[in-house]
Amino acid sequence: GAVVSQHPSWVICKSGTSVKIECRSLDFQATTMFWYRQFPKQSLMLMATSNEGSKATYEQGVEKDKFLINHASLTLSTLTVTSAHPEDSSFYICSAGKDAGDFTDTQYFGPGTRLTVL
Amino acid sequence: AQKITQTQPGMFVQEKEAVTLDCTYDTSDQSYGLFWYKQPSSGEMIFLIYQGSYDEQNATEGRYSLNFQKARKSANLVISASQLGDSAMYFCAITEKDSSYKLIFGSGTRLLVRP
Numbered sequence: 001g002a003v004v005s006q007h008p009s010w011v012i013c014k015s016g017t018s019v020k021i022e023c024r025s026l027d028f029q030a031t032t033m034f035w036y037r038q039f040p041k042q043s044l045m046l047m048a049t050s051n052e053g054s055k056a057t058y059e060q061g062v063e064k065d066k067f068l069i070n071h072a073s074l075t076l077s078t079l080t081v082t083s084a085h086p087e088d089s090s091f092y093i094c095s096a097g098k099d100a101g102d103f104t105d106t107q108y109f110g111p112g113t114r115l116t117v118l
Numbered sequence: 119a120q121k122i123t124q125t126q127p128g129m130f131v132q133e134k135e136a137v138t139l140d141c142t143y144d145t146s147d148q149s150y151g152l153f154w155y156k157q158p159s160s161g162e163m164i165f166l167i168y169q170g171s172y173d174e175q176n177a178t179e180g181r182y183s184l185n186f187q188k189a190r191k192s193a194n195l196v197i198s199a200s201q202l203g204d205s206a207m208y209f210c211a212i213t214e215k216d217s218s219y220k221l222i223f224g225s226g227t228r229l230l231v232r233p
Contacts, residue, residue: 034220043224043226045223046221049220093161095163095221097219102219103151104151104170106165107153107221109163109164109165110162111160112161112162114161
């Protein structure tokens with residue numbers, strides 16, 4: 001199988017605080033993981049590509065200093081939303097592939113994290 | 119231009135009947151992959167089926183099949199014998215060899231299966 005977990009599944013925080021979301025590949029190693037954001041009734045928008053041992057690559061319009069990504073190992077990537085504000089409230093979902101260096105590789109998704117900023 | 123276009127915001131289908139969800143794509147890359155994912159109300163993204171640009175045969179996975187028409191740049195998903203549990207959002211997506219293997223999604227189609 002190819003299982004990806006995310007923690008927490010939901011989080012409520014106060015405006016101005018930081019929130020960390022973990023994404024783990026449970027039964028395979030992932031050199032590359034991806035972070036997406038999904039607003040209600042909309043599609044997934046890629047935020048950044050997380051590469052193990054190197055800096056993440058952010059999509060245009062995504063603030064690097066606000067959305068900190070760390071890919072510390074082949075099975076773990078974290079997304080930290082710094083100084084969160086209500087407009088950051090969204091569904092964040094990660095994905096990983098077994099061989100993300102191959103464009104034919106299937107990406108498997110975590111269950112997502114619903115962030116609500118009060 | 120949109121990389122992936124899904125023109126059906128919503129679809130109804132009667133239980134046990136087949137349904138086709140449309141997807142057209144736009145790429146100048148010769149090497150690409152097309153994916154369909156299902157997203158139930160719980161939010162998880164479930165991989166359904168994959169079609170490579172060089173695959174000559176249409177992909178099939180159980181009740182899911184992909185009607186791949188390369189010249190028309192379409193990759194429609196066919197679900198046979200619809201079940202109530204098929205009610206969900208369905209997303210078509212593409213990866214391109216020249217684009218760092220990023221997965222680009224369409225806007226999705228909401229499918230409702232009627233009993």
